[in-house]
Amino acid sequence: MENHEEILTDGVWAALERRNISRRSFLRFCSVMAGALALPASYAPRIARALEQTRRPALVWLEFQDCAGNSESALRASHPAFTDIVLDLLSWNYHELVMAPSGKAAEKSLQDTIASERGNYIAVVEGSIPLAENGVYCTIGGRSAIDIAQEVCTNAYATIAVGTCASFGGIPAAAGGVTGAVGVSQAIPGLRLINLSACPMNGANLAATLVHYLTFKELPATDNLGRPLFAHGDRIHDDCPRRAHYDAGQFVQEWGDEGHRQGWCLYKMGCKGPATNYNCPHIQWNDGTNWPIGVGHGCVGCAQPQFWDTMSPFYHTLPNVGGFGIEATAEEVGIAVVATVATLTAAHAVGTVVKKQIAKNKAKQGQPDPAASGTTTATTTSVSGLSAEGQEASQPETSNEEGTSV
């Protein structure tokens, strides 16, 4: 901390004193950012220039049917830290969880932003939007969530949906829900939108997305589900540090057994890593401290649309989900489940869809090698995308179990 104080009193870095950070640490941060966004290191200076601008772009953060877990995840971001984001990088004008004013004064902060920054601010949406019953399942200041979202998102430069609820409906949209909950893309079609899915999304990915926007004045490239490729381009199973154990057939068989204590593969304990595209294994959580598979519990597939229905029961080994009567490998089912974006309204009825996908994949690709790890980003994106589902949607044996489409 002495270092910190010296820099403050040094007076050399006049431009950076305002930000209370050293030139060196600032440039190091820019390099980290470039890495997180999968950009060449030569982009670091460009990021630095962009972040040194004087007028901070405005951002408003809306919470609807949420648990604030994504807000909390934003608080855990470290590169840049939340403090730096809200004080130095952006003008964080509205966010119920942390803003000073309440009631009418809070409403004023929102309306002032819409009026003075129209078309230029970023809207962040956390939580799903309930469309049933004229929106009575979520009101703020007496207005329905959809009413507020319409006004705020359509006047924004772009919208960032944080978490699986805002991206795809999430838990309120799971089988059994009655509120008509949907994600932003379904509630308000046609927006410039990016989906930072996962439950919650990793704050590091939000930070990277914001820095990308500040640097390039546009959102990062996405897959067909609107998720950033830098975060969802790779499958967990392909990048898992325990992958070697999978390939060697070394599986945890019981919680706390010898294999568990040796860090073996959790596939047989229900891990959904083979069906999930996310950068968990790389960036991990809480300053890169750990991640769910790293602690010894399987992935639950939280970055995938409708994972509450398609990935549960969470402890069933993937090929046995829903009791398919056919032999299948984790790899095949992984591809199939990822491609499934139908809302499954009946009793977690992943069976029919997955079976179809497996049959189709087999016909199309022959028997894929379960150990293959060479899936390219492009391939992964296409199998995880809506287009894959679109191609498969015309399967003849579509049953009621599949319910309505997203």
Added chain:
Amino acid sequence: MTRIAIDPITRIEGHLRIEVEVQDGQVTDAWSSGTMFRGIEMILRDRDPRDAWVFAQRICGVCTTVHALASVRSVEDALGITIPDNARLIRNLIAGSQLVQDHVIHFYHLHALDWVDVTLALKADPGATATLAQSISAYPKSSKTYFKGVQDRLRAFVNTGQLGLFANGYWGHPAYKLPPEANLLGVAHYLEALDWQRDFIRIHAVLGGKNPHPQSYLVGGMATALNLDNEATVNADRLSLLAQLFQRGQDFVAQVYLPDVLAIASFYKDWAKIGAGLGNYMVYGDYPSDVQNDQDTYFFPGGLMLGKDLTSILPVDQQQVAEYVTHSWYTYNEGDGAGLHPWKGETQPNYTGPQPPYEFLNTDRKYSWLKSPRYDGHSVEVGPLSRMLVAYAKGKTYVTQPVNSVLKQLHVDATALFSTLGRVAARAIEAQVMVNQLPVWLAQLEENIGRGDLRIHEVNHWDPSTWPNEGFGWGHHEAPRGSLAHWVHIKGGKIANYQAVVPSTWNAGPRDAQGQRGAYESALIGTPVANPEQPVEILRTVHSFDPCLACAVHVIDPKGREYANIRVV
């Protein structure tokens, strides 16, 4: 008489609306309303009980993890499962660290701006601030240079004209009483706490894989594999990291959080006479010292205190919990005056409020998505104040000593605890009591590992074929915001019914069939309001409860129909 609606109440989790009537500068009546509903309990129906905690955890992402714990406990209770000692300890460590981190975030980021005027920090003398800081704490970041740096950063921020989160705050309101130096101290520690919380909660990454929403629970134990010599498990390196994080937590609470609360409270002692409310305090109790979950071993003892009577603590029996919907947007088959135990819970949504957009609710009738839980007919308050009062009355020395110390430093007696300020102080005391206990549990875990006990899960009841065909369970937890419980009915290996009654339902619920107010509503009466356009005093009392609204759906009447309702955490 003036009617005010404050919606949204910010710096809380979730969607809370408060309507009050103000006369002669005081609140004369108040209504608390939850305005959002999701339906998690309904969504849980028919699912695998082992999955329930993953769903239930999403009830709340601020006090994340508390619902996961209550959930696995309810299922274990229903299935008759006893967890291994290591699982008990790891759960205590996760929950205890959550409580500490949550309390710090609440004070600095959700509550402090009700007491600290950020704009006045610009007028502070950094040297005088350093003197003040050094007089109350040994915290090393207390130099004049340090405070000047913070002030410069704040000034630069303000000079941009873009006030962001701080725009439209109630700055300059006469209720702000701190001198400029204390305001600068508060701002500095607001920023420090933002960094500290991020570091401290890495405890959850070590033991739960991530935060928010740690992912290492199992029905029957924990998935946190133990092996001192493996890189992929909780090993010697990670245990050492835990010890370091606990130490940094102890330092922050002892050197920053508690001294700040005391310093700020000393300027606001009139708030020790405001906001008492019900005077009834309930605690289920938690943090067991043995795997049998024996109530007598709880680190936070359970009990019920009625009418602020510190001399009498009654036992708590979960069978005495009942919920009312008289003023909630639901109906009951036997009429809206009935109270139902959660195992018989019946929830039919019946929105009769105004269609949005609306100006005011019709508070004579139904006015909230929250139900009204009552204990043996009593409206009660839950939370850190209730816990500290019950432990204090029961003579737990690790609570009586810090409580007496705080009372002495503020020159007040124990009755001062029954107030808005009492809740703030109790939360800080509780954080200190808990953060000092974390190393004790870690040492016990290390001792078990040292003896070769690596058990983390009761494997014999994992397979559903080993379960009874039917079971009823309840799982409780003393969450940061108070007493939480989940009730589950398992039949044929699936969830037949699932219900959660959570701390903020107790505190933020509306009136019941007898017209008894909930804890917020009661506490707000008598609160001064200098300017109805800037109701900072109302925020002080509401925030002192640390509201955390999040919604769930619960289900099913005896005829098997599905219904929805809301919960507030």
